[in-house]
Amino acid sequence: LRIRIHRGTAEIGGNCIEVAAANSERIVLDLGRPLWAEWGQHIEPPAAPGFGEPDPSLLGLVITHPHLDHYGLAAELKVDVPLYVGEEAASLLEAASFFSPVSGRLKPTGFLKHRKPFAIGPFTITPFLNDHSAFDAYSVLVEADGERLFYTGDLRGHGRKKKLFEQLLTRPPADVDALLMEGTHVRASGAHDEAIFDTERDLEDRFVSLCKETPGAVVVLGSAQNLDRLVTVFRAARRGDRDLVVDLYGATVAAATRATIPQPGFDGLRVYVPQRQRVLVKKAEAFWRVEQIKQYRVFAEELAANQDKFIFHVPSSTARELIKSKALTAEGVVAWSMWEGYLKTDSGVGLQKLLAANEVRLTSVHTSGHASVVDLQRLVTALAPGKVVPIHSEAGDRFSELFATVERHSDGEWWEVRS
Numbered sequence: 001l002r003i004r005i006h007r008g009t010a011e012i013g014g015n016c017i018e019v020a021a022a023n024s025e026r027i028v029l030d031l032g033r034p035l036w037a038e039w040g041q042h043i044e045p046p047a048a049p050g051f052g053e054p055d056p057s058l059l060g061l062v063i064t065h066p067h068l069d070h071y072g073l074a075a076e077l078k079v080d081v082p083l084y085v086g087e088e089a090a091s092l093l094e095a096a097s098f099f100s101p102v103s104g105r106l107k108p109t110g111f112l113k114h115r116k117p118f119a120i121g122p123f124t125i126t127p128f129l130n131d132h133s134a135f136d137a138y139s140v141l142v143e144a145d146g147e148r149l150f151y152t153g154d155l156r157g158h159g160r161k162k163k164l165f166e167q168l169l170t171r172p173p174a175d176v177d178a179l180l181m182e183g184t185h186v187r188a189s190g191a192h193d194e195a196i197f198d199t200e201r202d203l204e205d206r207f208v209s210l211c212k213e214t215p216g217a218v219v220v221l222g223s224a225q226n227l228d229r230l231v232t233v234f235r236a237a238r239r240g241d242r243d244l245v246v247d248l249y250g251a252t253v254a255a256a257t258r259a260t261i262p263q264p265g266f267d268g269l270r271v272y273v274p275q276r277q278r279v280l281v282k283k284a285e286a287f288w289r290v291e292q293i294k295q296y297r298v299f300a301e302e303l304a305a306n307q308d309k310f311i312f313h314v315p316s317s318t319a320r321e322l323i324k325s326k327a328l329t330a331e332g333v334v335a336w337s338m339w340e341g342y343l344k345t346d347s348g349v350g351l352q353k354l355l356a357a358n359e360v361r362l363t364s365v366h367t368s369g370h371a372s373v374v375d376l377q378r379l380v381t382a383l384a385p386g387k388v389v390p391i392h393s394e395a396g397d398r399f400s401e402l403f404a405t406v407e408r409h410s411d412g413e414w415w416e417v418r419s
């Protein structure tokens, strides 16, 4: 088995890994958009045969999870390559595409299922459902020619599905020759190595406190596609004796996954349709979208008259409208529930000014979608691979200080899984 990482050995995001068997047949794991790419900026797919022109030796593309930095370029491919992804991940992206122009759509050939091996030519792929901030995310074991590669994708051990991480440690794949491991939290500075992150349970408790101590609305600003967080906020709403309000985008994405995810029809879940979504629906004449949530719909007047009865899980772009309609006032609080770095962007700074001008308190309630260094060390110990190769990290040079048997490679370089 030979590997060529096209992108990811020296940066977080844009993952793309080409895997070649002895007979020269190939598969590719992830085909992400780099995180540094601007919205709308065209990025060429990596220079692997089969991405520009059709090439029969490229047998398939496996997408580990529905984050743009792992699937983004796959959604833009001009050639047809058989594509494998989680079934719920695919329906989530399909549902999101109506609302979010940056969200791509995939046309899957087959679906990944937890610990169910399947064949693509000479390759046997075994997906391992994992704990990550993206829904329906997998790590994958790739076997061919008697050699074994394990690729973590993105994962963590402190989310709502942390049992899956523990299961990976107690029942790991055997005889892994190479572990291609994400290192989002391996940083240039060692000060971060010991960091331990809040669990989604911890966040739930903090949201409950906010519900209880806030005389106005609790507005959680997060990603509609982070369903772990949606579950966390919904549970907090029940415990804090408030109704959860999501927007039409959030409601649609949640309903596209599985019946256990909070969605319209759940007791105490209401749907607010912001102005820009009303316009979208009207333009597309997709009135059924509003019709089907009619029973659960909540309007600005009710929100404004009962501020202390609601907690929201909505995108940051909705804050302005909630302030304008007096659903969110100085009595309320905004909980930032995304990466804090976004607060430093132009729109983040604009939001902070808006909140300050309206005397709305801003607090941060978030936890990482990626494993701590401590959990990565536990993973390496459990798998005891022949070698550990860094990916999805800005500090691959620090891996050898933290893990045994590290072997670094550069973007574009071919290397052997077993050597």
Ligand SMILES: [Zn+2]
Residues within 6 Å of the ligand: 065, 067, 070, 132, 134, 154, 369
């Ligand atoms: Zn991810």
